[in-house]
Amino acid sequence: MKILVVDDDDFTTRLLQIQLRAMGLRKSGYAAIELCSRGEDGLALVSTDPAGFGLVFCDLRMPGMDGVEFVRHLAEVGFAGALVLISGAEPRVLQAAEQVARAQGLNVLGTLPKPVQPAALRDILHQEAAGEEPAGPADEALPLVSGQDASALEAAITSGELFNLYQPKVDLATGEVVGVEALARWQHRTRGIVMPTEFVPLAERAGLIGPLARVVLSNALHDARHWTTPGGGLDVAVNLTMANLSTLDMPERVARLAAAADFPLERLVLELSETHLPTQPKAQLDIMTRLRLKGVRLAIDEFGTGFSNLAQLRDMPFSELKIDRGFVRGVAQDPSRRAIVQAALALAREIDVQTVAVGLEAMDDLACLRELGCQLGQGVLVAEPMPAAEVMRWTREWPVLRDGLLAA
Structure with missing residues (x-):
């Protein structure tokens, strides 16, 4: 399986890619990381192979399809992996977006404010590796x-x-x-x-x-x-x-x-x-x-x-x-x-x-x-x-x- 990062901020995507690799990408069972700057492109990748992506990182503020729209469509195409939301928006907006994703039946590991801190990212990945029960109904x-x-x-x-x-x-x-x-x-x-x-x-x-x-x-x-x-x-x-x-x-x-x-x-x-x-x-x-x-x-x-x-x-x-x-x-x-x-x-x-x-x-x-x-x-x-x-x-x-x- 692969990891998908959807974010129009090139610096964020590259930094996240470096952090994920430094934390042992292959040891976690992921073969590669795909990067997309537009929600539409990320959705096209997942739609083609829903089972091929085990973990998706998604920004909320993007031109065109925003993160909330992306989440809605992600559920519609049958994505069964884990989801992490990232954003520089205020915490209550990020929290609301998390609840929207959970209401769609997605397995939301959590949220990460920007800039993404290595310790917070490590905690998110540790949760997935631990096999915790998802929080959604x-x-x-x-x-x-x-x-x-x-x-x-x-x-x-x-x-x-x-x-x-x-x-x-x-x-x-x-x-x-x-x-x-x-x-x-x-x-x-x-x-x-x-x-x-x-x-x-x-x-x-x-x-x-x-x-x-x-x-x-x-x-x-x-x-x-x-x-x-x-x-x-x-x-x-x-x-x-x-x-x-x-x-x-x-x-x-x-x-x-x-x-x-x-x-x-x-x-x-x-x-x-x-x-x-x-x-x-x-x-x-x-x-x-x-x-x-x-x-x-x-x-x-x-x-x-x-x-x-x-x-x-x-x-x-x-x-x-x-x-x-x-x-x-x-x-x-x-x-x-x-x-x-x-x-x-x-x-x-x-x-x-x-x-x-x-x-x-x-x-x-x-x-x-x-x-x-x-x-x-x-x-x-x-x-x-x-x-x-x-x-x-x-x-x-x-x-x-x-x-x-x-x-x-």
Whole structure:
């Protein structure tokens, strides 16, 4: 795959090219860098070979087709790679453009103000290499490239090609490891690792979301049943879509899976994206309430990116609120992000739910969130997603890193 840089500023494109090469272009899996000074030319390149570009850098202010138009057309041609927005515009404009791109279902790694600083660029590339979950809503993700993939996914569900990585979640006050989030992956026979932003929408369209959820949940419960720390067993969080809450016997099915794995329901957290909260919640509220009665905890994922109203948050029996990485990243330096996070934390205190900061990457953001009173956190600053077999080794090594992070 290749990297594409679209910017009418020749100095910026050349500098970015030099920086990318200096950071190990080929080691990151990219064969070359293409440079374009016009959005129309960049779009033509991607349209010809959507799968040939894995990473696109795009300026916002360009003559002719501006960056926002380019982003819209990029989604239309089926671009499935990662996107980074760059601009000298004011931060709020850059932030708005980022939200526009996410609304198009694109995998936005982040934004870079001009002039691009090497440290910021390195952080963006590190995020991509870490394989973090994209911040955009799952139902807006792009479909897989082949119509035959539905059959392939069905076979994968039954043949064991689906597996989980796990990202630890820690108490920001004490550093104690409290749990992990299961991040599903598909080991495709020809395409390699396929991310859930591709196969979850496919499963929903193909009527496979139930079997998919059962496999992911069952894998997580069986992996987690033997994980212990000095404070006890680890909680495990699993992402679901609202489509999983479509049948009234769902709580019983979850309970049976937990019993088969000998895993206590009190340590299970089911995460639902705020962008997927029900618009006709009668059946879903029934299901969620019975899950809570069985001891299962429920989390609002990607909080702040959707359009839920306060009545929904009041009525739904959630026990955890996960603040989206788009607000966590840069919270220490950006007053608007800080204000949003403060408001979310205040709301969580008022409705008595736990708060989790997602996407922790920087020490200053960690210090800011601790100061604001956020309870839990996860992100590459703590640990990158890891296979099940590495979780216990990491928990034994964590105290050394923890002491350094909390003392800084």
